[in-house]
Amino acid sequence: MRIVFMGTPDFSVPTLESLAASSHEVVAVVTQPDKPKGRGKEIQMTPVKEAALAHHIPVYQPLRAREDSFVEEMRALKPDVMVVIAFGQILSRELLEVPKYGCVNIHASLLPKYRGAAPIQWAVINGDKETGITTMMMDVEMDTGDMLEKTVVKLDAEETGGSLFDRLSLLGGDLILSTLEKLENGTMKPEPQNHAEATYVKKISKSMGDIDWTRDAVSIERLVRGLNPWPSAFTRLNGKMLKIWKAQVIQQDFQAEKKDCGRILKAEKDCFEVQTGDGSLKILELQLEGKKRMDAAAFLRGFPVEAGMVLERSE
Numbered sequence: 001m002r003i004v005f006m007g008t009p010d011f012s013v014p015t016l017e018s019l020a021a022s023s024h025e026v027v028a029v030v031t032q033p034d035k036p037k038g039r040g041k042e043i044q045m046t047p048v049k050e051a052a053l054a055h056h057i058p059v060y061q062p063l064r065a066r067e068d069s070f071v072e073e074m075r076a077l078k079p080d081v082m083v084v085i086a087f088g089q090i091l092s093r094e095l096l097e098v099p100k101y102g103c104v105n106i107h108a109s110l111l112p113k114y115r116g117a118a119p120i121q122w123a124v125i126n127g128d129k130e131t132g133i134t135t136m137m138m139d140v141e142m143d144t145g146d147m148l149e150k151t152v153v154k155l156d157a158e159e160t161g162g163s164l165f166d167r168l169s170l171l172g173g174d175l176i177l178s179t180l181e182k183l184e185n186g187t188m189k190p191e192p193q194n195h196a197e198a199t200y201v202k203k204i205s206k207s208m209g210d211i212d213w214t215r216d217a218v219s220i221e222r223l224v225r226g227l228n229p230w231p232s233a234f235t236r237l238n239g240k241m242l243k244i245w246k247a248q249v250i251q252q253d254f255q256a257e258k259k260d261c262g263r264i265l266k267a268e269k270d271c272f273e274v275q276t277g278d279g280s281l282k283i284l285e286l287q288l289e290g291k292k293r294m295d296a297a298a299f300l301r302g303f304p305v306e307a308g309m310v311l312e313r314s315e
Contacts, residue, residue: 005082011169016048028060032089065091074095081180083103083180086108091299106175107134108120108133115142124161132150133248135179149182156187159225160229211223213276221247252278260275264309
């Protein structure tokens, strides 16, 4: 099949690599425009563009993929199918109708659950036992098209947003090959989504990481894992930002009063324990503002922490 691939971040790259190594022909790659990054504000290519150039695949970077001129460029390529994974722009009906077999999206959740942005992080934050990858036919609404195939994965007890990101990224490449084969030979049986069961999730923002110690320990620990590595869960200690990278729930039989939430209950050689609204958290890995990420034992050797000290929100 003649394929136009649309994607932008590193999450999309394994799927592009899988297609490039297959019997299909990737005739073009479409990705977001290059942007300045880092302190030097140097222009950087997207991870998908770098991968495409390594395979000598033509790259398109439209500011707006809905523009008529871009749609005409895609028509001229005469693709059999467009494969879309984390591209970052809404596609018009005119563009969706260009390929013979339509546009297939690879979505990082088990639809109809977690439509929208950041399904990977929310699966961890919400304490889901499983999630996965869904291939679906795209339509003009966000993540509402018919489902094609799914791959289910179990979440590990210590799963982070980053580890789940990596696992699901690799699964997309295998699943899309199966989906394309069935579309081409006519054996695919699309399944409409049950819209009544749909859930939408919002984008992850840095402010979400500001730990509210009045919440229960289980929810806070999930937040720590879900926002690892970005944007991270954080609090303040003696006026400095303190990122929490790893914590362990300590169950207790009572709920704390609001004034006690965030108070350090005890400090040992290799960890310290913080009171939450329900239960407590043992802090195992952290990073003080201006310092490197380290385990609690290394942190406590250089930064004295005592029972009674209070961790506070940044707001």
